[in-house]
Amino acid sequence: MTHFITNSTTRRSFLRAGSSVIAIPFLETFASAAASNKTPPKRVIFLGGGFGFTADTFYPKQAGRFSEIGLTEGLAPLQRHQDDITMVANMTNIGATDPHGGSVSYLTGANVEGTPGKRFHNSISCDQLIARHLGSDTRFASLTLSANEADGGQNSGHGKGLSLAWDDSGNPIPGINRPIDLYFTLFASRDDAPDKVHARLKEKQSILDIVKINAGSMKRTLGKDDQDKLDEYFTGVRQVETGLERQAKWADIPKPNAPFEAPDEGLTGEEAIKLMYDMMIIALQTDAVRVVSYRLPVCSLLSSIGIKLQAHSLSHYGFSQPRIDASRQRDQKCMGLLAHFIDRLKEAKDIDGSRLYDNCIVSYGTNIRSGHELKNVPAILTGGGAKDIRHGRNIVLPKEDTPLANYWLTLIQQAGVPVEQFSHSTGVISELCG
Incomplete structure (x- = not known):
């Protein structure tokens, strides 16, 4: 396997190349309305961390324009983008009750353990709600990204979910965990030949048909509670069917060729995040997808920047000065990576020649403020x-x-x-608009 070169010059060159090498074949291949009238679609990206940030050095102490109040130490890596970011304070995810598993309800707002008669019950996440409307004409309705963590994510503030995304029935949506898996999802390979794709789809449909028949005959012998559970199961089956129909629709339309060689299978931490960010931009730029969520790695990021503490231990940073220093180092690295992502969005061109950045809505945050505090969560837009x-x-x-x-x-x-309401909302935030 060829290792991907990660120096900034090479990375910048490949993204600039992507603007011409990838976007033009996209316009030739997809005779979509967006391509013909040169109107870029909206894209929405949700980035979720695990535990929060250092209380004294990350959060601004007052309201106002950053050009006047300045950026804190933790936000300093965003200096070059200070006129293009917004922070919102005093928001709490009313549904969140677990300070170790904030990402489970981060995009849903559900009180997952508060539904009578159910041990766990989530609801649809806002990325999937948006994908219903923005993702009907793209190869992927949404991209759900996550990361392999040694403990499955429970030590990093993310909790037991598989990603940030949850479907209509409140079931977890698995995330694409490794850069190499995202690479082969987005770009053409020998396995993407139409005949091979159709053969796989036929096999999956045959299996699904058998499952439906068996489940249908079983339903007649079940009590009401079990029938309700089976109805939830059938909802999942219908979603699988919808996914197969989408795959069949795109089976004869080739994926773009990759502008660089496949990354190393074991890439983790800081470099994995950078590469995931870069490939997200190509996916958006080629209109393969318009809604992306990314549950960011925490433990592997700490290891990659030389911090030996586990994420949960680091969240208790008040115990010693070395932990405080490590927490502050982590904050700056996270914001440095966000600044990198904004850089790339501003460099990439959209179908009308504008900056891809100008057509994106990007949210970055977590369900935890500092330590294990669930109130006044960080939100960067x-x-x-x-x-x-x-x-x-x-x-x-x-x-x-x-x-x-x-x-x-x-x-x-x-x-x-x-829509006029989502989860436990009581209205829009008027202070954000205007």
């Missing part, structure tokens, strides 16, 4: 796709514990999705 939002500010909402769902509802509407 960037991208020019939310046309009503003016960036460059730290906004302190007048009401403490404003539902985080209000923030998601605001972004959902800014993405053009006509």
Whole structure:
């Protein structure tokens, strides 16, 4: 396996090459309305960390424009983008109850252990709600990305979910965990030849038909509670069917060729995040997808930057100065990686020649503020796709514990999705708009 070169010059060159090498074949291959009238679609990206950030050195102490109040030590790597980011304070995810598993309900707002008669019950995540509206004409309705962590993510503040995304029935959606897997998802390979794709689809459909027949005959012998469970199961089956139909629709339309060789299978930590960010941009730029969620790795990031503490231990950073220093180092690295992502979005060209950045809504945050605090969670917003939002500010909402769902509802509407409520929302955040 060829190792991917990760120096900044090479990475920048390949992305610039991607603007011409990939986008042009996309326009020739897909005779879509967007291509013909040169109107770029909206894209929405959700980035979720695990545990929160260092209380004293990450969060701004006052509201105002960053050009006037300055950036904190933790936010300093975003200096070159300070006029293009917004922070919102005083939001709480009302549904979150587990300080070790914030990502489980981060994009849903559900109280997963608070539904009578059910040990666990989640709801649809806002990325999947948006994907219903933005993802109907793309190869992938959404991209759900995650990361392999040694403990499955429970030590990193993410909890037991497989990603940030949950389907209509509140079932976890598995994430693509490794850069190499995302690479072969996005780019053409010998296994993507139409005859091979059709053969795989036929086999999957045959298996699905058998499952449906067996389950259908079983339903007649079950009690009501078990029938309800089986109905939930059939909902999942229908979603699989929808996925197969989408794959069949795109089976004869070739994927773009990769602009670089496959990355190393064992790539983790900081370099894995950079490469996932870069491939996300290519996926958006080629209109293979318009909605992406990424549950960021935590433990492997710490290891890759020389921090030997486990993520959970680091979240208790108040025990010693070395832990405080490590926490501050982690904060700056996370924001440095976010700055890298914004750099790439601004460099990449969209189908009309504008910056890809100008058509994206990017949210970065976690369900935990600092340590194990579930209130006043961090929320960073960037991208020019939310046309009503003016960036460059730290906004302190007048009401403490404003539902985080209000923030998601605001972004959902800014993405053009006509809904009036999401999860436990009580309205949009008017301070963000105008």
